Amino acid sequence: MFARLSEYLDSELPPNLCEELARHLEGCMPCEAFTRTLRHTVDLCRQLPPRPLPEDFRRELRALLACERGA
Amino acid sequence: MDRASSRESEHPAPEAATIASRLVGGAGEPSPQFIDALRRGERKALSALVDLYGPRIFTFAARVCRNEEDAKDVLQETFLAAMRSVRGFRGDGKLTTWLFRIAANACRKLHRRGKFEPRRHLSLEEFIPSEDEKALLVGARETPEAALLRADLRETLEAGIVSLPCLYRAVLILRDLEGLSTEETAKALGLTTVTVKVRLHRARLALRRRLVAAGRRAG
Numbered sequence: 541m542f543a544r545l546s547e548y549l550d551s552e553l554p555p556n557l558c559e560e561l562a563r564h565l566e567g568c569m570p571c572e573a574f575t576r577t578l579r580h581t582v583d584l585c586r587q588l589p590p591r592p593l594p595e596d597f598r599r600e601l602r603a604l605l606a607c608e609r610g611a
Numbered sequence: 612m613d614r615a616s617s618r619e620s621e622h623p624a625p626e627a628a629t630i631a632s633r634l635v636g637g638a639g640e641p642s643p644q645f646i647d648a649l650r651r652g653e654r655k656a657l658s659a660l661v662d663l664y665g666p667r668i669f670t671f672a673a674r675v676c677r678n679e680e681d682a683k684d685v686l687q688e689t690f691l692a693a694m695r696s697v698r699g700f701r702g703d704g705k706l707t708t709w710l711f712r713i714a715a716n717a718c719r720k721l722h723r724r725g726k727f728e729p730r731r732h733l734s735l736e737e738f739i740p741s742e743d744e745k746a747l748l749v750g751a752r753e754t755p756e757a758a759l760l761r762a763d764l765r766e767t768l769e770a771g772i773v774s775l776p777c778l779y780r781a782v783l784i785l786r787d788l789e790g791l792s793t794e795e796t797a798k799a800l801g802l803t804t805v806t807v808k809v810r811l812h813r814a815r816l817a818l819r820r821r822l823v824a825a826g827r828r829a830g
Contacts, residue, residue, distance in 0.1 A: 542735070542739055543735055543812065544812075545812065546808065546811055546812035546815055547808060547812075550793075552793065552808070570740065570745035570746075574740055574745075577819055577822075577823055578815060578816070578819050581815055581818050581819040581822055582787055582815060584764065584768055584822070585768065585772075585783070585787040585788055585818070586787060586788070586790070588765070588768060588769070588788055590666040590667055590669070590670040591666065591669060591670045591673055591679075592666060593661075593665045593666045593669050593686075597683055598661060598662075598665060601661050601665065601686065601687060601690065602657065602658050602661050604687065604690075604691070605657040605658075605660075605661070605690055605691070605694055606654055606657065608691060608694055608695075609652040609654065609657060609694065
C-alpha cells in the first residue's frame, strides 16, 4: 500500500484498492499524516512557477527560427 | 553549440502574444490552424511558439540539466528540431508532449556529452517511516503541513528537485510541475506508464522527506 500512495493521490488506483486504502487512512493517524504531507509536497510542486526566459535570448531565438525558416 | 546571431534586423513581434492567445484551444493546446501555420513556417507562428512554450521548455531543461546555459542550448535545439520536423507531427498526441519529448532527448544528448552523473536508484524501503518518524508525525505540536507552510520552502523545493537522481528528476518535473498525465509523461520520456508511476512516487517521497526535515529545522 505504501508503494501505491501516489497512485491514490492521483486517483489512479482501482476502486477496490482505493477504498481499502481510504479505510486504512481513516483509522491510522501516522499513515494519514504521512499521506497529507505527501499530498502537500505535490501541491507545492504544482505551485512552482516557470523560470522566465531571458528577453535577449527570446529575441535571439525568434531570429534564429526566422533565419532557419528562410534557409 | 553556438547560438546563432541574427542575420536580419530585429522586428518586434507585439502581435505574437495576441496570436498565441488566439491559437491556443480550450484545453491550452494549440488549434489545428496554429499547427498548419507552423508547418508553413509562418513567422508569427514561430514567434508564438517561442512565447507559448519557451519558458516551460527552458524551465524543464534548466531543472533536468541543472544549468541555465545548457537549458538555452536545449531550448534552441528543441525549437529547431520541432521546426524541421513539424510536418511529421500527426496531431495524434499533444504538441506539448511532442515538444517535451524532443527536449528530453536533447537533455539526454547533453548529459552523455557532459560531466558524468552517476545513475543512482531510490529504493522504496528507504522512505518507509520508522516508528520514531511515525511518532513525530502524530506527536508534533503543529501539523506537518503547518510546518511546511511556515518555512519558506521554495528554495528547498528547487534544490530538492535538482538534487533528485536523473532517473527520477524528469519524471517528477513533467508530472507534477508541468502537469502532463502519466501517459503523456511516458510518451515524452520513452518509458512505460508503470515505470513513470514508480519513479514519480519515489521522487515525491524523496522531496517530501527533504521538505519535512527543512520544516522541522525552521521550527
